[in-house]
Every structure is written in structure tokens, then in C-alpha cells.
Amino acid sequence: MVSSPSVVAPPRRQLAITPASVILVCVSALLAIGMAVLYSASSRAVGGATGYLYKQLIFLALAIGGGWLMARIDLEQLRKFAWVIGLVAGVGLLLVLIPHIGINVKGSRRWLGFGGIRLQVSEFAKLAMVFCVSHYLAVNQNKLHDFVKGFVTPCAIIGGFAVLILAEPDFGTALLTGAIGVGLLFLAGGRLLFLLPSVALALMGFGLLVLNNPNRMRRILAFLDPEGSRAEGGYQLWQSLLAFAAGGIDGVGLGNGRQQQSFLPEAHTDFIFAILGEEMGLITTLLVVGLFVAIFIAGLMHVRRAPNLFQFLVVTGSLLLICLQAIINLSVVTGMMPTKGISLPFISAGGSNLLLMGLLVGIIINSARTWTRPRPLERKRALAEVVA
Numbered sequence: 001m002v003s004s005p006s007v008v009a010p011p012r013r014q015l016a017i018t019p020a021s022v023i024l025v026c027v028s029a030l031l032a033i034g035m036a037v038l039y040s041a042s043s044r045a046v047g048g049a050t051g052y053l054y055k056q057l058i059f060l061a062l063a064i065g066g067g068w069l070m071a072r073i074d075l076e077q078l079r080k081f082a083w084v085i086g087l088v089a090g091v092g093l094l095l096v097l098i099p100h101i102g103i104n105v106k107g108s109r110r111w112l113g114f115g116g117i118r119l120q121v122s123e124f125a126k127l128a129m130v131f132c133v134s135h136y137l138a139v140n141q142n143k144l145h146d147f148v149k150g151f152v153t154p155c156a157i158i159g160g161f162a163v164l165i166l167a168e169p170d171f172g173t174a175l176l177t178g179a180i181g182v183g184l185l186f187l188a189g190g191r192l193l194f195l196l197p198s199v200a201l202a203l204m205g206f207g208l209l210v211l212n213n214p215n216r217m218r219r220i221l222a223f224l225d226p227e228g229s230r231a232e233g234g235y236q237l238w239q240s241l242l243a244f245a246a247g248g249i250d251g252v253g254l255g256n257g258r259q260q261q262s263f264l265p266e267a268h269t270d271f272i273f274a275i276l277g278e279e280m281g282l283i284t285t286l287l288v289v290g291l292f293v294a295i296f297i298a299g300l301m302h303v304r305r306a307p308n309l310f311q312f313l314v315v316t317g318s319l320l321l322i323c324l325q326a327i328i329n330l331s332v333v334t335g336m337m338p339t340k341g342i343s344l345p346f347i348s349a350g351g352s353n354l355l356l357m358g359l360l361v362g363i364i365i366n367s368a369r370t371w372t373r374p375r376p377l378e379r380k381r382a383l384a385e386v387v388a
Helices: 019-041 048-072 075-079 082-095 121-139 147-166 171-188 192-211 214-224 235-247 272-303 309-333 351-370 376-387
Strands: 102-105 108-114 117-120
Touching (some): 075 309, 082 121, 121 309
């Protein structure tokens, strides 16, 4: 009797915890928390809680679609259009400055209208700057010791975007754009001999602009003495601090907060973290901070595997756009920085920022997919070696 050969079951694939999967889980948790607190924070806003929630859900769907598309595009192919992307963003930044084209809200021209949808151009200009600077630095990585090609030219690219954003005016986003651009230049190997003096001069110039802007100066003074200026420029920050104090450890309960009842201006946008602190308490606020820290650490672990300088800088820039914006918002709301209008990623109301965040996460997922397998040309070479 002939025994049949034994069938060996294929080994089971073990699920590995990758940096990209950690980032996806953290982003999903932030979105869930954001939708819950947004519903409460926007209850007294124009349009009501349901209106803001529906609008945010629509942009969430667009962000997921944009992120999925970005995750499927070959970054090296997209790189060929880096200057086109930068040019389109630059034209958009110029258009918002033109009366009757750019939408003026509270003295700032930051939006373009498309039917019933408004998009904040500066949000997407930040990503365009990352693409342009990353492409330039990758092409000229052997010339970064040169003063003109390794310093003046990339700083002109960064400064061009920052100045156009500053003209809206949007001081916070301009500062964020410049900081990330200079950070990419440093990571690419830019010389500190050039960078340090220029950064000092840029900060001095930025400080002079703030000194000559009465509104920004009131915010600085309010930051230095929130209690003493609570009746004037420090009202928003003072109410934010009261919200954290009222929330305590476990919060007063979702929907039971006092600040979202028109006491805290812009409660559903820039200062939504204060509503979260009041209604969900210290435990949830620490959870949100921990999720952003986890995204940053996972991103750092991931970018070490970049196949070239361009992709390293693009993914690092995307990571910084998420985490540095979160740091600024959290610092502003807790009184550690002067007040500036920057959203909290994945949580604040705002379709443009949510759509940008979807694209940034898509870029990170894209790199996680492509960095784990050889590119088509490398596969052909490996096949040729096997045949030979």
C-alpha cells in the first residue's frame, strides 16, 4: 500500500506592527475623538452642531479619497511635476490677494471659493513647498556647500511661499512654512554657517513685523499676562485656561461644558482642544498628546528606510507638517505660545486642513508600500541576475 504524501500547510503570516500601521491607528483615534468633540463644540456656532458635523464628514470622505489616491501614486513620477505643483500653489496664493477673487474673512484673504466650497490655499501651499524644496535639494545634494546653490536658492523658494502667505496676512502659517523649509534644508545637509545667521535675521524681521502690527502685539501682551488682559486681548486665552481648570481629571461630560456656550470664541476651530479638556478631562487630553507623540516617533522610525534623499525629505516634511502644527496649536491653547490661528490636525473644524492631512497621511502610507519592495527597474535587474 502506497502512502499518500503528507501535505504541509503553509506557514501563517504573522501580522507585524509597522510604523505606518501605528500612524493609521493613531490618526483614526484622533479623527474619532475630533468628530465627537466637534459635535459638542459647534453646538452654538452658526449652522449648528449637525451642520458642522456633516460638513466635516464630507471633507473627511474627500480626505480619505485624496489620501488613497496619494498612496497609489508613484512619488518619483509625481516628482517630475514638483515645479508645476509649486507654480499652481503660487498662483493660488496670488489669487487670494486679489479683491473679489480671494474671500476676505476678518481682514484676511486666505480662501478661494468653488461653488459652495471654500478652500484655504495656504494649507496646500505648505505641501507644495515641501515638494519643491525636496526636489531641489535632492537634485543639488552635492552642491549644498555652495552659498548660492546650497543656500540662497532654496531659501528663496522657501521665502517665496512664506512671503505670499504672510501677505494674506497669516503670520502663523508663514512661520510654520518657513520653519519646515529650513528644517528640510538642515536635514539635507545645509551648512549651519549659513543657516544660523539667516534664521536669526529672519526671526528679527518677523519680530519687527509683529511689533508694527497692533493686533499681534495685543496677542503677545495677552500671552505674557492672560489674567491681567482677560478683558481685552487675552479673553480667548483666559477662557481656554478656565476650560482646562473646570475639566479636571475626567471632565464634565461631553456636551456639558460651559465654554462651548459662546463663552470661548472659535471653540470649534483653533481652540477646540480647550473644549476637549473641559468636557473629557486631563486623561483624554493626555491621550491626544500621546497619539501625536506616537505618530512622530513612528514616523522617525519609518523615514530611516528612505531609498533616496527626495523621498526622505518629502515624507519627513509631511510628518513635520502634522506634528509641528499640532505642537503649535497645543502650545497656543494651553498658554505656552502667543495666540495664532492654527488648527489642531484631525480634530479642529476646517475642510482644507483635514483634506491636507489626508494627503499627508497618504504620502506616508505610499512610502510604507513602496519602500518595502524593489522598484520595477530593480526587479528587472534581479531577474536578469537569476536567469544568468
